[in-house]
Amino acid sequence: MHPVDPETRRVQKDPAYWLAEIVGSDLRQLPVPRAPHTLLPRVMAAVQEWARRPWYTRAWRTWPLGWQAASIAALVVLGVGGVLFLPNAQAAVVRVASTYGTGVAGDFAGIAGRVELTRNAAATVWRAVVQPFALYAVAFVALMWLACAAFGAALNHVIFGRTVRL
Numbered sequence: 001m002h003p004v005d006p007e008t009r010r011v012q013k014d015p016a017y018w019l020a021e022i023v024g025s026d027l028r029q030l031p032v033p034r035a036p037h038t039l040l041p042r043v044m045a046a047v048q049e050w051a052r053r054p055w056y057t058r059a060w061r062t063w064p065l066g067w068q069a070a071s072i073a074a075l076v077v078l079g080v081g082g083v084l085f086l087p088n089a090q091a092a093v094v095r096v097a098s099t100y101g102t103g104v105a106g107d108f109a110g111i112a113g114r115v116e117l118t119r120n121a122a123a124t125v126w127r128a129v130v131q132p133f134a135l136y137a138v139a140f141v142a143l144m145w146l147a148c149a150a151f152g153a154a155l156n157h158v159i160f161g162r163t164v165r166l
Contacts, residue, residue: 055063
């Protein structure tokens with residue numbers, strides 16, 4: 001709030017306000033800068049080059065429908081193959097380890113015991129210390145994410161004068 005002059009009962013504005021007014025009016029009188037004549041052809045060439053990219057370098061949603069279906073099928077085949085192959089691979093590893101690692105079997109038992117002890121200790125620490133606060137931590141992270149998104153939208157609106165449309 002600006003102070004009021006007691007004699008004239010008018011608002012006194014500080015020198016920074018008047019300086020901003022003078023500079024602002026001078027800047028508004030300047031002509032609008034024009035783009036170079038070569039800008040539009042360069043932009044159009046870049047757009048055409050971007051549009052001529054092969055389909056597989058574009059976003060997956062813009063791929064032809066057949067290739068989208070093929071990629072989904074390949075992903076499903078890999079997933080199912082991994083699930084079906086994993087028990088066989090595990091059995092093969094156990095066979096090889098038991099055949100060639102008989103001298104090291106005692107070490108495996110000791111290591112397995114330590115791993116189980118460490119896993120049990122980590123599970124106890126999780127249940128006693130981390131788990132009671134995990135929900136609060138997730139809620140805090142979600143709240144901070146929303147605050148950052150709101151701040152970004154407000155900053156975008158203030159600086160660029162536009163809103164983001166999803």
